[in-house]
Amino acid sequence: ETGVTQSPTHLIKTRGQQVTLRCSSQSGHNTVSWYQQALGQGPQFIFQYYREEENGRGNFPPRFSGLQFPNYSSELNVNALELDDSALYLCASSIQGARGYTFGSGTRLTVV
Amino acid sequence: ILNVEQSPQSLHVQEGDSTNFTCSFPSSNFYALHWYRWETAKSPEALFVMTLNGDEKKKGRISATLNTKEGYSYLYIKGSQPEDSATYLCASIGRNAGNMLTFGGGTRLMVKP
Numbered sequence: 529e530t531g532v533t534q535s536p537t538h539l540i541k542t543r544g545q546q547v548t549l550r551c552s553s554q555s556g557h558n559t560v561s562w563y564q565q566a567l568g569q570g571p572q573f574i575f576q577y578y579r580e581e582e583n584g585r586g587n588f589p590p591r592f593s594g595l596q597f598p599n600y601s602s603e604l605n606v607n608a609l610e611l612d613d614s615a616l617y618l619c620a621s622s623i624q625g626a627r628g629y630t631f632g633s634g635t636r637l638t639v640v
Numbered sequence: 641i642l643n644v645e646q647s648p649q650s651l652h653v654q655e656g657d658s659t660n661f662t663c664s665f666p667s668s669n670f671y672a673l674h675w676y677r678w679e680t681a682k683s684p685e686a687l688f689v690m691t692l693n694g695d696e697k698k699k700g701r702i703s704a705t706l707n708t709k710e711g712y713s714y715l716y717i718k719g720s721q722p723e724d725s726a727t728y729l730c731a732s733i734g735r736n737a738g739n740m741l742t743f744g745g746g747t748r749l750m751v752k753p
Contacts, residue, residue: 531683561739570644570729570743584738618684622739627672627691629741631684 530555532621532632540638541609547637549604553621554630559583560602561629562594563618571618577602578624606637614639644732646744653720654752660716661747663730667711674741675704675715676729684729687715720751 533552541547553560559578563571573586577596591607600621606613616636620629645664653659665673672691676684688697693708701718717724727748731741 559739561741563741563743568745570646570731570745571741573740573742576739584740586740620741624739627674627689627733628686629674630686631676633681633683 532619532630534617534619534632534635536635537633538636538638540640543609543611543639545609546605546607547609549606549617549619549635549637551602551604551619551621551632553600553602553619557621557623557630558600559622559624560596560600561620561622562602562604563620564588565616565618565634566612567615574604574617609639611639613637644730644742644744646728646730646747648747649745650748650750652750652752655720655722657720657751658716658718659720659749660714661728661749663713663715663744665711665713665730665732665742665744666734667708669735669737670708670711670732671735671737672733673706673713674731674733675713676731677702678727678729678746679725687728715747717749720749722751722753725749725751 561576562574565571575585580596595603616634619632675687678684690706695706727746729746731743
């Protein structure tokens with residue numbers, strides 16, 4: 529059984545640009561959650577997708593958006609990048625209603 | 641307590657020492673508490689999911705306890721080894737929070753040989 533795969537592992541963007549991060553969920557999992565970990569902090573919940581719809585959102589502005597595809601993989605899109613968006617972005621897959629989560633190793637985004 | 645808090649932020653111990661750290665979380669509307677072990681450049685690895693007051697779980701030399709009434713959990717490592725060096729994260733889920741994990745800031749453990 530494969531785990532959660534995130535791509536790319538690292539990227540550098542310029543302020544004002546847009547970025548797309550990708551996540552392939554673990555086999556058999558139907559729910560994907562995204563978290564942002566800024567330096568020195570714990571991960572913060574961005575949003576969750578289930579059945580291709582947003583199923584919960586944290587305190588993040590609308591320029592953070594996402595998609596879930598029929599194969600349960602997901603994308604996180606961030607528009608109009610700001611310097612403070614520099615962080616590690618983690619994806620976690622799960623089965624809706626179950627308590628366990630499987631995390632990917634993250635995408636390190638640097639905004640300059 | 642409104643947020644999830646972990647202490648200490650970092651800890652240096654010698655190989656063979658036993659250690660423990662604390663996770664404090666909101667006790668009202670509690671649903672579940674997760675512990676993760678996270679090595680640098682790897683994925684957070686699930687250690688425990690705990691739901692019942694008084695619950696104790698064990699995985700090898702690592703164990704955890706849960707007190708949902710007062711809102712805290714302890715993680716214990718017996719006879720620390722250098723390979724235990726990692727950041728240990730706890731995360732709570734509230735009853736009305738869907739599946740949203742609220743994480744603490746983590747405890748970074750470094751075990752010296």
